[in-house]
Amino acid sequence: MTEKVFSLHIHDIKWLFFLSYLFAIVIDNMMILSFDIQFMPYLTLLTLFFWTSRILYKSHLLSAFILGLAFDTALNTPLGSHSLIFLTTTFLMLRSRLRFKGYPLWQQSVIIGSYLLVFQIMSWFIFTPQLLGNAYYYYWLEPLVAIFIWPLLTLILNRLTHQTVFN
């Protein structure tokens, strides 16, 4: 059983894989278009980190590029700019994913928070976002929020993966 989870293959969970990205993109767009919540980290990026640390035989760089393009389109930013940031953070995750997988959940959350911090710093330099009033604090709060969201996301996706693989 353990061996099967460790050697997770896309064809075992293809629907979950695609639906999780779709759901994450919808939620991220919802935060922008319907709720105007600015301190939520991108669930899509967290989902990408999750699959990068679970599906080990793929680099996920193509997924990162395509998801980045989707965000460039949704946020009206220059095409390729989000892709660049998604690719960089995914590459950081790729470099340490085997060790990352072995860490306890709290430690994983802190690492995810640091990746999100890299994401925000890169966004800061590339987009020079207009941060007035509370927007400044919300912007730098995102890595902290990601630390709290990661355990929940991992729990949900782990459970769904388990159900999909063994049912």
Added chain:
Amino acid sequence: MVSDHYTNALSNFRNLLTATIEPVERIAALPLDIYLWIQQDYTHSNQLSAENHRLKTENLLLKAQQQQMKKLQLEVERLNKLLGTASQFKSTEVQIASVIAYSQTPFAQYVILNKGSLDGISINQSVIDAKGLIGQITSITPTSCRAQLITDPEIQVPVRIQRTGQRGILNGIGHEQLSLLFIPSSSSIKIGDTLETSGLGEVFPEGRPAATISQIETMSGEPYYKISAEPIADLTRSQKVLILSRKSGVKHD
């Protein structure tokens, strides 16, 4: 990235991507639609009656103003003929569109409208509401389009001060705030002055109210004022907007 930022070379590819993610955006905007629908449904009939009365009065006033405007237009054209100069009136085609969703992230401010290339919308058309300039169309799909607001840092609008005719550039700084650039510190300017589009560059039509001056600072040793302005249009509250293009005629929703 560079190509998309400085040129329109990838605009068709962007339109294709926008069309691809359009269903996602429609689903994402559903909670707001439902909230607005419920809010509208529970509006008291007295409020609706009062609004109806107000709109009828407004309609009457506008019709009267339109008659006056037609008379003035004919008079200006007649005077132009006498002087032998070209008419300043440029007829515009107007399309009424509804706002599907709006975004006010620190990265970009835009609205999504329910008119697209199938309705004859094209890139760079201007969008206005009843009060003033809202923005410019930057990407289109067959059934919707996206207009970047004038508060978006990517948008610069050539304007002039209505009172003095002094020209400058209006630049978005996000959060419903604008800054007016290149006004020499020797110019006559005061808080409350209205800024209207100057028509330079022929992207935005001439004479549309865009913003009012809210703050003026003199920078010692600097040749220009540091000026803040607020948009006149209801950028995030308008539900119906007008898309302008330089042709004649009016199309309704």
